[in-house]
Amino acid sequence: MNMMASVGEPPELKRYSGIQRAAALLLALGQEHGIPIWQQLKDDEIKELSASISSLGRVPAVVVEYLLSQFSVEVSGVATLHGSYETTERLLEGVLAPERVKDIMEDIRGPSGRTMWDKLSNVSEGVLAGYLKTEHPQTVAVILQKLKPDHSARVLAALPRDFGTEVVMRMLNTETVQKDVIIQVEQTLRSEFMTNLSRSAKRDPHEAMAELFNALDRATEEEMLSALDERAPDAAERIRSLMFTFEDLGNLLPSAIQLIVRNCNKRELALALKGAPEVMRRVFFGAMTERAAKLLRDDMASMGPVRARECEAAQANLVALAKDLGDRGEIVLNDPKSDDAMIY
Incomplete structure (x- = not known):
């Protein structure tokens, strides 16, 4: 099929937002044809497009055809595209310096979640409160306003009472936060908190074992713990405390x-x-x-x-x-x- 031919807007296109259409187009262009475009983008634009590419999934051929025809590029043999973290990373590796690719992929992938705020939603309130209590109340106010209300409430409850009250006052009196302030907070969280968290995020094996023992019948549980009492009494005591x-x-x-x-x-x-x-x-x-x-x-x-x-x-x-x-x-x-x- 000649992609330069006039193609009507397919109904499937309505499912895609503007950023998703741009992401699909750049994924279709690939490294060779996409380099001039990527090089003109700012880092925040690259991150936004990369995040969109990584979550696209399968894009129907009619949508690809329409986007390419609108972009006045002839493409042949395209059936579907599949946007994923892997294809996004391979695409960026041919366009940007390795350091920039690493930073961008870490930002959109993370340990759990595509954005910094998604990642923080997967951090326990105790760990997050332990970090935030040493920060300026205004910074904490910005962060809590970006989290989901239920998670933010648990973090607030875990903060020292006087400090938490000060944070609430800041949240009440804070006007619309400038985008550059949020970006700065994100960068600080990524460089300081999330980096340190990833180094210490390995789960205590005793916690996993406590969950396993919880699922055992009483006789087997007591037999196993008694055996552990003889061979590893400290481990047995730790498991009991976590069950x-x-x-x-x-x-x-x-x-x-x-x-x-x-x-x-x-x-x-x-x-x-x-x-x-x-x-x-x-x-x-x-x-x-x-x-x-x-x-x-x-x-x-x-x-x-x-x-x-x-x-x-x-x-x-x-x-x-x-x-x-x-x-x-x-x-x-x-x-x-x-x-x-x-x-x-």
Whole structure:
């Protein structure tokens, strides 16, 4: 097909914004024909286009054809394009100096997320607050305004109270932040915080092992921990401190227990409490109405003898439910090492 021929605007084109159309065009032009254009762009323009290229995915042939015809370039044999981080990096390597390519790709790819603010959203509030408390309140105000409200709120709560109050005052009195100020903050975060974070971001293997042990049945868990007590007592103690167990539900407030009761399978709740110590039973009964508690006690009594492993499985399911509610933000699971293991 002759790409110079007049081509009507395809319906698929409506799905692409202006920046996405420019990104698709530059991807189609490739290194050889795209170099003159890339060399005329500023760094922020390159980053914006690179981020768009890396997230394009497949571009229909009719869209490629239309964009190229509009650009007055004849191209043959193009079926589809596929924009990805890899194709973006290869494209830039033929156009820019290696240092610039590295900086741009790190900025759009990151450990988790395509922008600096995406990356920060994947940093725990404790780690981020620990870094921000040494910064100027105005800088912190700019950063918190760029984060998602729920994450920003958790970071704010983790800051020292007086410092956090000062940050809030800055956020209330801050007018529209200039783009160059935001760029400067991003550069500081990238060069100082994210670089240091990436060096220390390796996950503690004890945390992964604690999650694995949480999923084991009680007998296997105790057997494995007993074996570790003999061969690596420090590791066993560390794993125990990180594990979240059925007994840890006792740290919940009554309102959170009520939420679990509303969302759980009632037979599993009866099984879990039938095999639980009296102190845990009181936690759940105390969060229920007198009538609901009586019905639950009746269900437990009518079960007769049950296997211990059934009770343990039901307890594990309640723990899993609590974690799921925590992931949805309805229950906040704190660091198990903290004195306040959970808050609602």
